[in-house]
Amino acid sequence: MRIILLLVVITSRLLNIAEAYFGFPLITKPKEIWSELLMGSIHQRPEAQVFPGEQCDRSCSSREPPRICYYKWSLESYASMGSACWDCMRGNRTHCFHPQCITGNGMERGMVSINRKMPGPPIIVCRNDTIVVDVSNDMEGLSSAIHWHGFHQRETPWMDGVPMVTQCPIPPGTTFRYAFKAREAGTQWYHSHSGYQKANGHIGAAVVRNPNDINRALYDFDLSEHVLMISDWTLDSVERWVPGLQSSQMQVDSVLVNGRGRYKRIDYVPLTVFRVQPGKRYRFRLISAGSQYCPFRLQIEKHRMMVISTDGGAVKPHVVDTLISVSGERYDFVLHANQTEGNYWVRVRGIAFCNKMRIEGFAVLSYADPSIPTEDLMYPVDDPPNYDDVFPLGITLNRHTARCYTPYDNDTCAADLETHEVHRDEELIAAEPDQRLYVGFDVIESNNSLLFSQQGFVHFSTVRKAFNVIGVTNNISFTWPSFPLLIQPELITNENRQFCNDTHLPASCNGYSICICTHKVKVNLGDVVEVVLFDTALYRQDFYHPYHIHGYRFIITDMGRLPEEALDRRLDYLRENKFTHKPNSHNPPYKDTISIPNQGFVRTRFRANNPGFWLIHCHFEWHLGTGMGLVLQVGELNQLPKAPADFPRCGNFKTKLSGLD
Structure with missing residues (x-):
């Protein structure tokens, strides 16, 4: 078995080493990359070593050079x-x-x-x-x-x-x-x-x-x-x-x-x-x-x-x-x-x-x-x-029904945990966000007369008998793009036609309670972004959504169930009440996945300092499968890292047909 040429090209970039082309066999003991084969500035750096993955399971020391772990x-x-x-x-x-x-x-x-x-x-x-x-x-x-x-x-x-x-x-x-x-x-x-x-x-x-x-x-x-x-x-x-x-x-x-x-x-x-x-x-x-x-x-x-x-x-x-x-x-x-x-x-x-x-x-x-x-x-x-x-x-x-920030009780929210890292990020905690995004999660019963019509070829889930549901965020059910956005951004030619969000819906959605399209939201690179997640379920129930963001972790600045008087106007209530119940001395935890309490909310925030296209979604398989997600674009297209030139590409293919195209 051989590790092919591309391995060292990729890992050299990851190790901030000048690019060089060379190959070597995978063996059972660590193998050095011989210095005489290396080029450029790599001569001044410690020699990289490739280890079979199981040999990377070890006690870690800050004095030990990092390894390349191959599986x-x-x-x-x-x-x-x-x-x-x-x-x-x-x-x-x-x-x-x-x-x-x-x-x-x-x-x-x-x-x-x-x-x-x-x-x-x-x-x-x-x-x-x-x-x-x-x-x-x-x-x-x-x-x-x-x-x-x-x-x-x-x-x-x-x-x-x-x-x-x-x-x-x-x-x-x-x-x-x-x-x-x-x-x-x-x-x-x-x-x-x-x-x-x-x-x-x-x-x-x-x-x-x-x-x-x-x-x-x-x-x-x-x-x-x-x-x-x-x-x-x-x-x-x-x-x-x-x-x-x-x-x-x-x-x-x-x-x-x-x-x-x-x-x-x-x-x-x-x-x-x-x-x-x-x-x-x-x-x-x-x-x-x-x-x-x-x-x-x-x-x-x-x-x-x-x-x-x-x-x-x-x-x-x-x-x-x-x-x-x-x-x-x-x-x-x-x-x-x-x-x-x-x-x-x-x-x-x-x-x-x-x-x-x-x-x-x-x-x-x-x-x-x-x-x-x-x-x-x-x-x-x-x-x-x-x-x-x-x-x-x-x-x-x-427990999702717990009252957060209530000392001396037997229930602890995830939000009650306190970060125990090197520093408290005062700037992020106290900042006025550059952007606030309000994201409502829900599962909506589908209109079967539409679902099983010529316009109804979309994802759905049958709960029982004729009860069918579709997952949504902000009443938009996510569909996957026809090409990988990060790899082929040149195919993004018309934002208004190719994507949607709650401020821009395609004309095909007119008259329907939900819109089915590629849901994408853009924020500026470097922004402090507050994402307020809330559950839009009509009834109190033992059911709640786990929210996950790719490419980031966030702090939790508030979390809980909405009061009864807010249930008929949840979005307005959350926009009007930007305060948090978190004590000022509380050092909020970092998470990348958090459950949204039933008929409740979670306030999160992060610095948008990792450019790219990142999926945000419910982590239940069937909810994402029926559309409960969106893509977050961080930065302009010209600010995004470019994939290797030989990275695989894909998309639609349609031979032009006279009278049709």
Whole structure:
């Protein structure tokens, strides 16, 4: 296997090295780039080294030079509990541990995999390493793209992994090389941003260790095996609900922890085990990788969690008993192994929309002696608690009905957490924003007479029978552009015809309650931007949207539910009341994903200093799939970084036809 010529060209730019053309083989030990092959100013710089990705999982030191970490992936249509698992479902435990056996929830199911794993191969590197991933699409008839959630892609926005925004989708039978600097320390992750592949298995962890972590004294160990990725899982490929069936409502059948769970009470598949030693303190990295509508409620039997980070940003330590997360969020916490030696349940329940489904997943926290094989611990002797035998909630983080900035109660909003970084960004906190954007999220029942007419060929989701819905932001349902905006900006020839926003709607929208078009909003490079997110649902309900922005992180300056008297005039109320409930001394947390409370709002702000086209969207797969998103353009076209000259390009093709064109 060889690393081809392009690798060094790309990574040399990322390392601020003068461009040179050379190649070398990938070997099992680190390989130097021989100085006699280098050109120009590269002679004055430390020699770059390429390492197989697994060798980048290490203790990090600020004195160590960064590495180039290389991974090779195959995207494949596959099966959980497929033939690689052979007799696993018939009680042969050895077969359950075959390296290519994906057990999922113990039921057979078509899926997509990365290197025949789910979650996919972990990426664990040190800050300022360069991540290089060759993604080969071996799925028949499916294109793909991988988004690196939490990485802002400064200087390499074409590596963000959003089809038809930052790149062309990767066609079957081809390989695309992602290469970017791991600048954003913390717990990040990756997932497909194509179709519904995330819900079918294309997810994985991407951890960037910080050698100068401000909370380092609070834990003894930061182990790779203590990444805790939660995902939902169905008995069928999720395309069954695209757009959906009259006879059955979309449903979550299981909750998985690191790709393992059990459907109902089957016992022939293993559970995930987290091993600890008595008296030690461990950093756990929670990744909420759900695709459907369930927030996840995490509890660890008889143990508390000291939260020290969210979405990669350090926060002041905050101890909780229950941690709720929504799709896209990450929370790092320290667990002190201070209980009697034994095994304890790690319990994850699907809540809110999923309460009626009564689903939860389990893993095991084990104090077992190191001489006991982990495989034995993955089949606990004791049964997990019954659904109705609940653990006490205690202090709960991130409940969407909580009152924020209310001290001494048992509910803590994500907004209550305080940044614990080097400085407090007074200028951003106190600034009068250059632009305020008000973004209302909603799911609207479609007009079936229009939906099933000649004008109705658009995305939608069937909830049940004839009840069909479309996702919107500001009453606009997003459609993808026909070419990647970042890569081919020369094809942007008529803003008014090609795009829309709430101040400009195409004539075709006249007379309709919603508009279906490519929703794009532009801000100036360098602006302080305040984005006020609000839920426009008509009814109080246990349902809320996770909002994610690409290319940035933001601070939260206010958050909560709207008062009853404001529900009939939400936008006007938010425009009139620009004050925040945040105490002046509060140092707001940095996030890139946040849940919008039902009939509530979140005020966020950031500096628009990363030029490009960046997707903003609800992180529920079906909501984005039916249009709940928009593109944020930061800067003028001539201010955007230019992709490499040989970067793939794509778009419409129509042979001119006399009398038609």
